[in-house]
Amino acid sequence: MLTLNDYLLVSGLLFALGFAGVLFRRNLIVIFMALEMMLNAANLSLVAFARFNLVDGLPNYNGQMLVFFIITVAAAEVAVGLAIIVALYRARQTVHVEDISTLKF
Amino acid sequence: MSPIFFWLFSALMLGFGACVILNRNPVASALSLVVSFLGLAALFVGLDAYFIGVIQVLVYAGAVMVLFLFIIMLLDLRKERRRKIKPLVVLGGGAVVIAFVAQLGFILRNFPAGARTLEPLTGPFDDTKNIGFTLFSNYNLPFQAVGVLVLVATIGVVILSKRELK
Numbered sequence: 001m002l003t004l005n006d007y008l009l010v011s012g013l014l015f016a017l018g019f020a021g022v023l024f025r026r027n028l029i030v031i032f033m034a035l036e037m038m039l040n041a042a043n044l045s046l047v048a049f050a051r052f053n054l055v056d057g058l059p060n061y062n063g064q065m066l067v068f069f070i071i072t073v074a075a076a077e078v079a080v081g082l083a084i085i086v087a088l089y090r091a092r093q094t095v096h097v098e099d100i101s102t103l104k105f
Numbered sequence: 106m107s108p109i110f111f112w113l114f115s116a117l118m119l120g121f122g123a124c125v126i127l128n129r130n131p132v133a134s135a136l137s138l139v140v141s142f143l144g145l146a147a148l149f150v151g152l153d154a155y156f157i158g159v160i161q162v163l164v165y166a167g168a169v170m171v172l173f174l175f176i177i178m179l180l181d182l183r184k185e186r187r188r189k190i191k192p193l194v195v196l197g198g199g200a201v202v203i204a205f206v207a208q209l210g211f212i213l214r215n216f217p218a219g220a221r222t223l224e225p226l227t228g229p230f231d232d233t234k235n236i237g238f239t240l241f242s243n244y245n246l247p248f249q250a251v252g253v254l255v256l257v258a259t260i261g262v263v264i265l266s267k268r269e270l271k
Contacts, residue, residue, distance in 0.1 A: 002108050005219035010115045010148075012209040014122055016202055021126035023198035026188065029131050029177060033138050036169070037122055040145055043157075051152040057227030059153060061239040067157050068240070071164055072251050076258035078169050082176045083265040089180050090268075098188070 007048035015041035028085055028095040032078070039074050043067045111151060118144030131182045135173045142166045155232045 014037060021034025050063025089095055117140065124137035142165045149158035213219055240248055 001222040002111055003219060004221045005213050005216065006111065007148075007152075008213055008216075008219060009209070010119070012213075013119055013206070014145075016206050016209070017119065017122045017126065019205060020198070020202045023201065024195070025126060027131060027182075029173065029180075029182065030126070030134050033125055033134060033173065036138070036165070037125065037141070040142065040161075040165070043161075044145060044148060047149055047152050047154045047157060051154065052221050052223070054224060054226070058230065058235065059226070061235055062243075064154055064157055064236060065239055065244050067154075068160070068236070069244075069247060069251060071157075071160060073254065075164055075169055076255050078172060079262050080258050080265070082172060083262040086176060086179065087265050095180065095182065 004048060004052045007052075008045055011041045011045040011048065014038075014044065026097050028088075028097060031097070032081055032085070036074065036078070039070060043070055046070075111148070114144045114147040114151070117141075118148065131177050132174065135170060135177060138173075139166050139170045142170070153226060153230070153232070156236050 018034045018037030018041060021037065022031050025031050025034065046063045046067050050060045050067075053060045053063075055061075085095060088100070092100060094100065119141075121137040121141040121144065125134045125141065128134045128137060142161060146158045146161040146166065149155075149161055
């Protein structure tokens with residue numbers, strides 16, 4: 001039988017993968033994709049919590065509503081973030097984070 | 106969902122998720138991410154969240170990833186050339202990730218509610234209808250706020266994409 005822990009473990013591992021991507025990769029677009037993976041890991045655990053916490057024999061829809069809003073906001077975030085990356089590429093001709101070092105101490 | 110399918114789709118999701126961060130070609134990364142999201146959508150369906158599963162496929166695997174591929178095409182990104190890897194960065198980052206996974210295992214082992222198993226649904230299960238009712242009754246104001254947010258994001262993208270910022 002599947003338990004809640006199985007879902008939380010898989011979701012945590014997906015989050016760890018996204019986290020590793022943000023830490024290790026140096027390409028802005030790939031870092032952005034890894035961020036999306038982390039958001040989706042959070043979504044998976046929310047849906048799992050909603051399903052395992054039955055209300056009147058139905059999943060707890062509050063959790064699924066939160067996932068709905070996260071997906072909407074993430075879509076808006078991707079649009080704005082990619083527009084910023086394109087603007088950055090126009091200005092500096094690079095999407096490599098080590099070439100962008102104005103804020104470096 | 107039968108455990109076999111759960112582990113199958115989890116392995117698909119995690120395996121292609123690993124491909125995203127291991128591939129040096131951004132196009133291959135983006136396509137791996139599409140497959141990873143499809144595996145995640147299958148997990149959602151297995152959790153009886155059909156509506157969320159469908160919008161996961163439509164919004165993420167469809168719209169968002171096409172946007173990513175479009176931008177990669179627009180910037181004409183080549184395969185990254187190898188750069189010198191800084192050992193301190195790899196060591197520090199690896200330590201943080203390993204600490205995170207260890208912490209996760211520790212917490213899950215001491216989490217009593219985590220042993221719950223999937224109970225069958227008994228209520229009148231009509232997923233999209235239930236979500237619609239919840240969305241337009243309890244979550245009406247956040248729903249409209251999100252509408253404004255999407256409008257603002259659209260205008261922001263148009264402004265940002267102008268060639269000359271004034």
